[in-house]
Amino acid sequence: MLSKSHARTFFLGGTILSFAVFLGLSWHTLSSEVPKQTNEAGLTPEVIRGKHLWESNNCMGCHTIFGEGAYYAPELTKVYERRGDAYIKAALMSPVPWSPRGRKMVAYALPESDANDLVAFFKWVNEVDLNGFPPKPKYKVSQNK
Amino acid sequence: MKYKSQKVAYWFFALSMLLLSLQIIYGFIMGFAHMGYDNLHDFIPFNTARAVHTNLLVVWLLSGFMGAAYYIIPEEAENELVSVKWAYIQLISLAVVGVVAIVGYHFNYWEGRKFLEIPRPLDWLVVANVLLFLGLILFTLYKGKKRTTTSLVLTMGLVFAALLYLPGMIWFDNQTMDSFFRWWVVHLWVEGVWELIMGGILAFLLIKITGVDREVIEKWLYVIVGLTFISGILGTGHHYYYIGAPKYWLIIGGIFSALEPLAFLGMALFAVAMYRKGEKKHPNKIALMWTLGTAIVSFVGAGLLGLAHTLPQVNLWTHGTLVTAMHGHLAFWGAYGMIVFAAISYMMPNMTGRKLYDSGNGLTAFWLSNIGMIGMTTAFAAAGVAQVYMERIMGLEFGDVQNEIQVHFLILVLCATLFTTGVGIFIYEFIRYGQPTDEALEQHP
Ligand code: HEM
Ligand code: HEM
Ligand SMILES: [Fe+2]
Numbered sequence: 001m002l003s004k005s006h007a008r009t010f011f012l013g014g015t016i017l018s019f020a021v022f023l024g025l026s027w028h029t030l031s032s033e034v035p036k037q038t039n040e041a042g043l044t045p046e047v048i049r050g051k052h053l054w055e056s057n058n059c060m061g062c063h064t065i066f067g068e069g070a071y072y073a074p075e076l077t078k079v080y081e082r083r084g085d086a087y088i089k090a091a092l093m094s095p096v097p098w099s100p101r102g103r104k105m106v107a108y109a110l111p112e113s114d115a116n117d118l119v120a121f122f123k124w125v126n127e128v129d130l131n132g133f134p135p136k137p138k139y140k141v142s143q144n145k
Numbered sequence: 146m147k148y149k150s151q152k153v154a155y156w157f158f159a160l161s162m163l164l165l166s167l168q169i170i171y172g173f174i175m176g177f178a179h180m181g182y183d184n185l186h187d188f189i190p191f192n193t194a195r196a197v198h199t200n201l202l203v204v205w206l207l208s209g210f211m212g213a214a215y216y217i218i219p220e221e222a223e224n225e226l227v228s229v230k231w232a233y234i235q236l237i238s239l240a241v242v243g244v245v246a247i248v249g250y251h252f253n254y255w256e257g258r259k260f261l262e263i264p265r266p267l268d269w270l271v272v273a274n275v276l277l278f279l280g281l282i283l284f285t286l287y288k289g290k291k292r293t294t295t296s297l298v299l300t301m302g303l304v305f306a307a308l309l310y311l312p313g314m315i316w317f318d319n320q321t322m323d324s325f326f327r328w329w330v331v332h333l334w335v336e337g338v339w340e341l342i343m344g345g346i347l348a349f350l351l352i353k354i355t356g357v358d359r360e361v362i363e364k365w366l367y368v369i370v371g372l373t374f375i376s377g378i379l380g381t382g383h384h385y386y387y388i389g390a391p392k393y394w395l396i397i398g399g400i401f402s403a404l405e406p407l408a409f410l411g412m413a414l415f416a417v418a419m420y421r422k423g424e425k426k427h428p429n430k431i432a433l434m435w436t437l438g439t440a441i442v443s444f445v446g447a448g449l450l451g452l453a454h455t456l457p458q459v460n461l462w463t464h465g466t467l468v469t470a471m472h473g474h475l476a477f478w479g480a481y482g483m484i485v486f487a488a489i490s491y492m493m494p495n496m497t498g499r500k501l502y503d504s505g506n507g508l509t510a511f512w513l514s515n516i517g518m519i520g521m522t523t524a525f526a527a528a529g530v531a532q533v534y535m536e537r538i539m540g541l542e543f544g545d546v547q548n549e550i551q552v553h554f555l556i557l558v559l560c561a562t563l564f565t566t567g568v569g570i571f572i573y574e575f576i577r578y579g580q581p582t583d584e585a586l587e588q589h590p
Contacts, residue, residue: 004294004360007367014375022378025397030322033391038321048318058257061192066388067465068324069259071532072178072191074543075465097186101544104183106190125320131395133387135461137540 037129050121053114062105065125067133073105077134080119080126088122089115146495148219150226152581155496156236157212158489162572164205164243165482169565171198176561179547179554189251196250196262202477203260204243209485210342211239211278214299216492217349218282221296222289227281235277242270258323260331261313268314275307294363295352298370299345305338321389328384335476336377336405336447343439343484344370344412350436350491351416355423362419369411376404386457387464395457402455406448409480416440429494431507435487438515442483446475446522462537467550468529475522486571493578498585501578510571517564521557528553 034040054060060069063076079088090098092115097104110118146152174185174194183191219226226232246263249255255262263271282300286292313330317323348366352359382398416437427433450472454463463469490507494500501507528550535546 002364002368004364004367007364007371008294011367011371011374014371015378018375018378022381025379025393026325029385029390029394030325034319034321034325034389037391038319038389040319043318051318051320055257056255057253058192058196058255058262060257060259061195061262062190064465066320066324068327068388069465070192070195071465071467071470072175072195101542102181102548103178103544104186104190106186106192128321128389130387130389131392133461133464135537137538139539141539141541 039127042124046117046120047124050117053118054121075134077125080122085119088119092118146585147587148225149583150229151216151219152496153229153232154212154216154492155581157208160240161205161208162575164201168198168201176554176558180551193250196255197247199260200246200262206481206485213346213488214282218285218296221293222286223291224285224289227284232281235274238274242274258327261327265314279304279307295345295348298341298366302338302341302345306334309333324388328381332381332384336380340373341370343480346484346488350487351419354427354433354436355419356425357419357423365415369408372411373408376401376408380405383455386460399457406452409444409448413440413444429491429502431502432487432491434511435483435490439483439487442479446479450475462533466529466532467525471522471525471529478518496581496585497578498582499578506570506574510567514564514567517560517567520560521564524553524557524560
């Protein structure tokens with residue numbers, strides 16, 4: 001029969017081993033793979049300022065990016081490709097809530113320079129290699145709207 | 146209750162119930178917003194409501210865990226808590242940090258990182274608070290007569306939870322790195338060290354309620370927390386599939402996270418088996434129901450509904466949709482909400498000396514809250530699955546899809562009303578117990 005000390009050894013051994021493997025893989029991921037997949041050289045001062053704006057306004061409180069965030073407003077990983085800069089800037093600089101399909105966005109009325117920084121951030125995000133996310137739809141339904 | 150200082154638990158539970166009530170209010174605000182009634186937009190936009198909802202969740206659970214620890218550790222260590230005064234200071238500082246953060250969210254003072262919205266300067270206050278808490282627990286344990294496995298597992302969970310908060314405080318320019326370390330907090334908490342806290346509290350409750358021999362319970366506790374870490378640590382990879390990390394995480398994360406439900410299955414089988422084996426029939430049936438309930442509902446919410454979207458082939462389509470919210474609700478409720486309710490149900494009669502546990506109210510609270518939460522989960526599931534098909538597979542616009550699935554949020558709000566009624570009755574009973582008293586002290590054996 002399994003004894004308590006066997007059980008303890010299973011717990012301690014399993015934990016230490018898993019954690020060691022996890023640290024090793026994390027190290028490999030962060031030191032050699034992420035810089036390539038995310039094009040770290042492309043992290044210009046504008047992109048970084050854009051990320052600050054993304055965080056200080058809690059955009060993730062409504063939207064997702066890389067599929068992380070809230071489910072109230074559209075996924076923005078590919079927004080640069082989908083809408084282009086003019087549309088994005090209009091949404092960010094609008095003095096009244098942006099509301100193309102009923103739901104309201106906060107009216108940030110950002111100055112143009114901030115809007116440009118966020119566009120730079122989205123452009124960088126757009127190019128990160130996400131192993132195929134977001135997937136392409138299997139069908140393209142035509143919408144009569 | 147065996148030691149006078151165990152009474153501090155009461156105030157942590159009271160704070161916990163207060164914050165839970167607030168959390169629910171903000172949940173309704175979001176439920177209505179999803180239905181198309183975003184009438185509070187100018188004062189409480191969705192992102193504010195969401196940050197408040199999820200942060201209050203974490204704080205009421207932590208307050209509940211801390212209360213349970215203040216009750217359990219003196220009893221297990223056979224020693225009074227080293228300082229009751231400092232425990233109250235810790236309680237007040239926890240409440241203050243929580244309230245300041247929540248108020249800040251209404252004034253654009255936050256960091257938009259899901260679940261870690263507390264701004265970094267305030268993070269340091271959180272760290273100070275948790276260090277004070279851990280100091281009191283560790284010192285009590287150190288001075289105590291006994292160091293049981295139950296108390297060690299519980300304490301280990303609390304210490305690791307504190308340590309894992311730190312990676313979330315580092316700033317990264319790269320969004321992928323940011324996300325990578327955010328999961329060290331979020332995932333390694335709920336699918337790692339918090340399971341130790343849950344396991345420790347569960348073992349304590351089972352020892353008390355079923356009367357099964359401590360050696361047997363603690364042996365299985367080791368097996369369960371062993372399974373937790375073996376699957377959960379590498380299981381972190383299920384969050385690394387699609388954030389800009391390499392492809393090997395699809396294999397590693399897929400395999401190990403698919404094993405995670407075993408720990409929850411272990412917890413459920415363990416609780417039921419100990420209940421069957423137990424000779425002692427403890428009169429506190431309500432505490433028993435919450436104890437068995439948490440073990441079973443966590444297996445469904447975290448184990449099965451987690452498994453439902455954890456494989457990379459599935460997660461590619463469901464990642465970041467309402468399917469995630471479906472799982473998040475039942476998992477948090479079953480594993481961590483219900484264990485706090487179990488601890489409160491067991492501890493209140495002992496601290497106040499009033500044995501109100503054979504009232505019908507306790508049963509009503511249990512069934513209404515659970516049926517309500519299962520209904521909410523179903524509503525999120527319907528909305529989420531419809532969203533995945535329409536938006537991800539058919540390629541419809543996000544906003545058009547959301548307008549189509551509004552009706553599921555009506556169901557959500559109706560079920561949330563049932564849930565809230567159940568929780569309301571539970572809190573009513575909590576208040577009826579009144580405050581703890583030294584007269585409830587048992588004679589030392
Ligand atoms: C009590 C334990 C658990 C709790 C409280 C919990 C809660 C959550 C929450 C809140 C999220 C959303 C996190 C975010 O986006 O920041 C999430 C995501 C996820 N959980 Fe869990 N979970 C638990 C256990 C599990 C288990 C055991 C599994 C797998 C078997 C699992 C699989 C997943 C997956 C795959 C995601 C990512 C969903 C996505 O891609 O959007 N969870 N969980
Ligand atoms: C009773 C009323 C409740 C309602 C109406 C409600 C509703 C909601 C809504 C609408 C969201 C936002 C989803 C989005 O981003 O679009 C949310 C998020 C969340 N709620 Fe609740 N909720 C309630 C209670 C609870 C309870 C009791 C818990 C935990 C035990 C909980 C845990 C969560 C979590 C973890 C999230 C984040 C989920 C994720 O990001 O995947 N909620 N809730
Ligand atoms: Fe996870």
